[in-house]
Amino acid sequence: MxxxxxxxxxxxxxxxxxxxxxxxxxxxxxxxxxxxxxxxxxxxxxxxxxxxxxxxHKPVTTALVRYASTAAKDDEDVDMMAGMKSEAKVIKDTFSLSEVPKDALYLGMAGVVPYLVTSLQTVALSFEINRAAAAGDGLIFSGQSAELMLHMLEPIQVGYGAVILSFLGAIHWGLEWAGYGGRFGYRRYAAGIIAPAVAWPTLLLPVEYALISQFLAFTFLYYNDARAAAAGRAPHWYGMYRFVLTFVVGASIVATLIGRERIQSSVAAEHSIQDKINALIFLQKKEKEEAEARKKAELEE
Structure with a gap:
């Protein structure tokens, strides 16, 4: 086994x-x-x-990849254009004056025309004066004629600015009398008093200082008006309305100052307020001496 x-x-x-x-x-x-x-x-x-x-199928795959990338780029372009259009619409709505009453809008725009005209004339006359100083004669006017016309424009622009500043202050008196947004008393009346108190003394200053002072006064009044509109003491459209008008006026004043600065060496210096006061004192002193001399001569006779 x-x-x-x-x-x-x-x-x-x-x-x-x-x-x-x-x-x-x-x-x-x-x-x-x-x-x-x-x-x-x-x-x-x-x-x-x-x-x-x-x-x-590689060419087909490449085409699909290219199509996908192109479609994504087109979408980005569309999104970018949509974003730009949206931003442009926001800017347009922000600076829109559609809610401003038409009569106030038209009259307000007409009110800045004197500033634009005097500013453009100042720039043109400055060019004529500089050309006359360099080439011996201006393009349209002679150097003396252009300088004379420039001195005639100075009180027009400064005086008109003082009038407009006083008018802007008086608007708050009207709002207080109408009781718009409530009663504020002296707080609202003060704006109507400060504006002419600052505006009219600029008539005694040299042109450059007068224009700078008025530019600052316009800016301060716009700030005060914008706050009043935001607080309900003025119509809600009044802030943007004042911004547009103040921008035009401020740009005109700046253009005038630039034009005048270019001819400082060509135009005879303007008499300052101190020179005018000294001349007045000298004239009074001379008149007093002449009166005493006449009185002394009468006594001797």
Whole structure:
């Protein structure tokens, strides 16, 4: 019995070793290698096919990528244009004067015309004076004529500015009398008093100082009017209305100052208020001396 078991085990081991050697020889056989290679190729082909398909459709993929990038760029351009239009609309609405009564708007715009005219004339006459000083004669007027016309414009512009400043102060008196936004008494009346108190003394100053003082007065009154409109003491549109008009007036004053600054060396210096006061004192002193001399001569006779 024991012998039979040992013989069976030996036979089984011999069969296993013979099968392993056959398998090794089969793997080393070229015929088997060819079959294995062909079968491996058939197994790999499905994995390679998508790569060949992607390569075949590469122009289509590139076109899709370009279309996507172009579409995104177009969307950005559309968004940018929409943002610019939105900002432009905000600016337009901010500086809109559509709520201002038409009669007040037209009369207010007409009120700044004298400033524009005198400012443009000052710039033109300054050009004529400079040309006459450099070339001997102006383009339209002579140097002396241009200088005379410039001195005639000075009191017109300064005097008109004093009138407008006084008018702007008086508006608050009218609002107080109408009770617009409530009663504020002296607080509102003060604006109507300060404006002419600052405006009219500028008539005694040299032109440059007078224009600068009026520019500051216009700016202060605009600030006060804007606060009044925001607080309900004036119509809500009054702040923007005053801003536009003050901007035109301020630009005209600045242009006038620039034009006058360019001719400082060509125009005879204007007499200051101190010179006028000294001349008046000298004249009074001379008249007094002449009166005493006449009285002394009468006594001697």
């Amino acid at each position: 024991l012998f039979r078991n040992v013989a069976a085990r030996s036979t089984l081991r011999a069969l296993q070793s013979s099968n392993a050697s056959v398998a090794r020889s089969a793997l080393g056989n070229p015929v088997f290698k060819a079959g294995l290679t062909s079968s491996a190729r058939s197994a790999i082909r499905p994995a390679i096919k998508p790569n060949f398909a992607l390569a075949a």
